[in-house]
Amino acid sequence: MDDTSRRDVLRRLAYVEGHLAGVRKMVEQDQYCVDILKQTFAIRRAIEKLEAKMLDGHLHSCVVEGIEGGESERVIGELLDLYTLNRR
Amino acid sequence: MDDTSRRDVLRRLAYVEGHLAGVRKMVEQDQYCVDILKQTFAIRRAIEKLEAKMLDGHLHSCVVEGIEGGESERVIGELLDLYTLNRR
Amino acid sequence: MDDTSRRDVLRRLAYVEGHLAGVRKMVEQDQYCVDILKQTFAIRRAIEKLEAKMLDGHLHSCVVEGIEGGESERVIGELLDLYTLNRR
Amino acid sequence: MDDTSRRDVLRRLAYVEGHLAGVRKMVEQDQYCVDILKQTFAIRRAIEKLEAKMLDGHLHSCVVEGIEGGESERVIGELLDLYTLNRR
Numbered sequence: 001m002d003d004t005s006r007r008d009v010l011r012r013l014a015y016v017e018g019h020l021a022g023v024r025k026m027v028e029q030d031q032y033c034v035d036i037l038k039q040t041f042a043i044r045r046a047i048e049k050l051e052a053k054m055l056d057g058h059l060h061s062c063v064v065e066g067i068e069g070g071e072s073e074r075v076i077g078e079l080l081d082l083y084t085l086n087r088r
Numbered sequence: 089m090d091d092t093s094r095r096d097v098l099r100r101l102a103y104v105e106g107h108l109a110g111v112r113k114m115v116e117q118d119q120y121c122v123d124i125l126k127q128t129f130a131i132r133r134a135i136e137k138l139e140a141k142m143l144d145g146h147l148h149s150c151v152v153e154g155i156e157g158g159e160s161e162r163v164i165g166e167l168l169d170l171y172t173l174n175r176r
Numbered sequence: 177m178d179d180t181s182r183r184d185v186l187r188r189l190a191y192v193e194g195h196l197a198g199v200r201k202m203v204e205q206d207q208y209c210v211d212i213l214k215q216t217f218a219i220r221r222a223i224e225k226l227e228a229k230m231l232d233g234h235l236h237s238c239v240v241e242g243i244e245g246g247e248s249e250r251v252i253g254e255l256l257d258l259y260t261l262n263r264r
Numbered sequence: 265m266d267d268t269s270r271r272d273v274l275r276r277l278a279y280v281e282g283h284l285a286g287v288r289k290m291v292e293q294d295q296y297c298v299d300i301l302k303q304t305f306a307i308r309r310a311i312e313k314l315e316a317k318m319l320d321g322h323l324h325s326c327v328v329e330g331i332e333g334g335e336s337e338r339v340i341g342e343l344l345d346l347y348t349l350n351r352r
Contacts, residue, residue, distance in 0.1 A: 006115060013112050020108065024101050027094060033146040034166045040139055041173050044132050048351060051128050055347060058121040059340045067331040076323045078122045083319060085129050087312060088264050136263060143259060147252045155243040164235045171231060175224060176352050182291060189288050196284065200277050203270060209322040210342045216315050217349050220308050227304050234297040254298045261305050 005057045012050040019043050055082075093145045100138040107131050143170075181233045188226040195219050231258075269321045276314040283307050319346075 001009065020043060026036050066075035089097065108131060114124050154163035177185065196219060202212050242251035265273065284307060290300045330339035 001115070001118060001121065006118065009115050010112065013108065013115065017105070017108055017112075020101065020105055024098065024105075027089070027097050027101065030089060030094065033089065033142050033150065034170060037139055037142055037146075037170055038173060040135055040142075041170075044135055045176070047128055047132055047135075051125055052344075052347065052351075054121050054125055054128075056344055058125075059343060060336075062121065064331055064336045064340070067328055072324075072328045076328070079323060080316075080320055082122060082125055082129075083316065085126060087316075088133065140256075140259065140263075144256055147255060148248075152243055152248045152252070155240055160236075160240045164240070167235060168228075168232055171228065175228075177291070177294060177297065182294065185291050186288065189284065189291065193281070193284055193288075196277065196281055200274065200281075203265070203273050203277065206265060206270065209265060209318050209326065210346065213315055213318055213322075213346055214349060216311055216318075217346075220311055221352070223304055223308055223311075227301055230297050230301055230304075234301075238297065258298060258301055258305075261302060264309070 001054070001057050002061075005053065008053060009050060012046065012053070016043055016046050016050070019046065089142070089145050090149075093141065096141060097138060100134065100141070104131055104134050104138070107134065177230070177233050178237075181229065184229060185226060188222065188229070192219055192222050192226070195222065265318070265321050266325075269317065272317060273314060276310065276317070280307055280310050280314070283310065 019039065023036060023039050023043065026039065063075045063079070066072065107127065111124060111127050111131065114127065151163045151167070154160065195215065199212060199215050199219065202215065239251045239255070242248065283303065287300060287303050287307065290303065327339045327343070330336065
């Protein structure tokens, strides 16, 4: 990852950590489950956006370099692994 | 949420927070994006399990009580909202 | 399902079947994979909307009646099964 | 797509079409919504497997050739579009 991307990812991680601390407080204060679930859904969406950013960077750097460097089998195998893992 | 469920949810939240701290370290150390993505996928799955636990408790308590207490429109509306939000 | 819902679901199924026949044609004509994938994504979204309609009807009828009739364990167990299956 | 892949994709499409016809019959016979939903979930999973096959072929052919042919911006842009569309 280049410096700009890393800073962006770290900023997004800090946001997720803060959001998660808020959820912990909601659980400790015994707030309504439906409201807590709406927050955890939002946290997962924030993580997905962070993943999209990392994937974008990965495709533009490692994947292009890997394929140009004759390692297409490895980089494509990794992408297919990620695809399968992501769908569970 | 009853006490046992709340403790379980808090334990799962602590696990997610620890996992997220590990991801932050991986990003700071500039580890391979593919490895970081595998970890964030695992974090989302852990959050989904926590959500399933909360939904289980919610259905067995608030939803049953709401319907028995004549508030079926409200509790079912909330479930459909959650369903839509979850699919985005 | 009441008659209006059933007609709506059948109409949506006919749409999905037509869309799928279009995809088959695209594959037979060897069209670009990226374009075919965009169509299969749209088909899955159409199926998800159909599912949301069926779930809506199910919650408003069978679930309310089941809980009022003292069968909350069964109907809630079924909802949790669906939730788990849907997340795979 | 090469011939073997196309035949595989067409075979999978035929399976999905048959499965969908079964669901239509279930709806027409007014079968239990929960049972119908389990079938539509299975249909979406079958479509996802078909998509994974197509993506596999796409990465190994068009993406590698595109990057080697100096069109990395285009093929990577398409992959990111698919990723976003797939997550909605």
